Amino acid sequence: AQSVTQPDIHITVSEGASLELRCNYSYGATPYLFWYVQSPGQGLQLLLKYFSGDTLVQGIKGFEAEFKRSQSSFNLRKPSVHWSDAAEYFCAVGSNDYKLSFGAGTTVTVRA
Amino acid sequence: EPEVTQTPSHQVTQMGQEVILRCVPISNHLYFYWYRQILGQKVEFLVSFYNNEISEKSEIFDDQFSVERPDGSNFTLKIRSTKLEDSAMYFCASTMEGLLGGNTIYFGEGSWLTVV
Numbered sequence: 296a297q298s299v300t301q302p303d304i305h306i307t308v309s310e311g312a313s314l315e316l317r318c319n320y321s322y323g324a325t326p327y328l329f330w331y332v333q334s335p336g337q338g339l340q341l342l343l344k345y346f347s348g349d350t351l352v353q354g355i356k357g358f359e360a361e362f363k364r365s366q367s368s369f370n371l372r373k374p375s376v377h378w379s380d381a382a383e384y385f386c387a388v389g390s391n392d393y394k395l396s397f398g399a400g401t402t403v404t405v406r407a
Numbered sequence: 408e409p410e411v412t413q414t415p416s417h418q419v420t421q422m423g424q425e426v427i428l429r430c431v432p433i434s435n436h437l438y439f440y441w442y443r444q445i446l447g448q449k450v451e452f453l454v455s456f457y458n459n460e461i462s463e464k465s466e467i468f469d470d471q472f473s474v475e476r477p478d479g480s481n482f483t484l485k486i487r488s489t490k491l492e493d494s495a496m497y498f499c500a501s502t503m504e505g506l507l508g509g510n511t512i513y514f515g516e517g518s519w520l521t522v523v
Contacts, residue, residue, distance in 0.1 A: 327506060331514075338498060338516035339450070346509045385450060392505025393438070393455035393463040395512060400449060 297322040297390045301398035308376050309406050316371040316401050318360075318386030327389035328369040330360055333400075334382045342384075345369065356380070381405045409433045411515035413499050419521045420489055428484045428518045430499030439482045440500040440512065441474065443467070450498065456482065457505075489522045496520075 298321045308314050320326050330342040343354025350362040360371045369386060386398040412431045420426050432439050441453040454464040456474055473485045482501075486493055496517040502510045 329512075339514040341511055341513075344511065387450075389506040389512075391463070392507050393440070393457070394452045394465075395442075395450075395506070396452065397450040 297326070297388045297396050299386050299388050299396055299398035301384075301386055301401050303401045304399070305402045305404070307404040307406060310378055311375050314371075314373045314376045314380070314403065316384050316386075316403070318369045318371065318398060319367050320369065320386075320388045321367065322388055322390060324390075326369075328360075328362060329387040329389065329395065330354065330358070330369075330371050331385045331387060331397075332356075332382045333385065339385065342371070376403075376405055378405045378407070409513070411499055411501055411513050413497075413515035413518050415518055416516070417519045417521070419523060422491060422522055423488050426486045426489055426493075426520060428486075428497050428499075428520070430482045430484070430515060431480050432482055432499065432501030433503075433513055434480070436501035436503050436513075438462075438502045438505055439474075439476070440502075441484045442498040442500060442514075443495040444498065444517075445492075445495045453484075453497075486520075489520075491522050494520060494522045 300319045328345045331339040342358045343352045345352045345362045383400045383402050385400045387395040389395050414429045439456040444450045454468045455462045471487050498517045499515045500512050502512045504510050
């Protein structure tokens with residue numbers, strides 16, 4: 296069965312600093328990988344997804360993620376964070392047509 | 408941008424009561440889903456629905472849960488006899504086609520259920 300691990304429960308970054316959120320997956324075949332963001336009291340918004348092709352994926356809000364099959368990773372990055380990026384970030388893997396498996400999430404705090 | 412809408416946004420119910428959470432998926436979408444997130448925990452898959460039947464369900468989705476698409480627009484989740492541990496945020500989602508077609512799964516803003 297597929298699974299997702301997000302090793303960092305909480306990350307604090309300064310505004311303007313770079314951000315990297317780690318995601319490792321476990322899945323036997325080609326994974327379909329997603330990053331979602333959840334702001335307080337809000338739903339889940341898709342940041343980006345990887346299905347095939349270029350392993351560096353660009354998303355919304357200036358985020359990008361890189362798929363590394365050899366490391367079973369799909370880390371999310373942003374070169375310069377804004378205060379509005381404070382939220383919880385979820386990595387997810389899709390294995391069939393019907394189901395996403397989510398990681399436990401990483402909470403990002405942005406300090407001025 | 409089209410969106411998935413959910414009602415109610417927050418419901419408080421007594422243990423043992425029936426609850427129906429409602430969702431209006433994006434209009435041309437064919438696959439529908441319910442996920443839940445217990446406070447402080449990960450988002451968990453509950454059930455997927457396609458072609459008027461359940462296509463997959465998790466072990467969480469026991470006999471107390473049911474889903475229905477009563478008309479052409481609504482997709483509901485019913486919990487027959489709520490338990491304290493059913494307190495969670497419930498997310499509805501939809502896709503035009505299955506995930507493996509490269510489709511984005513769109514989530515609603517969630518219905519927060521509190522069982523007291």
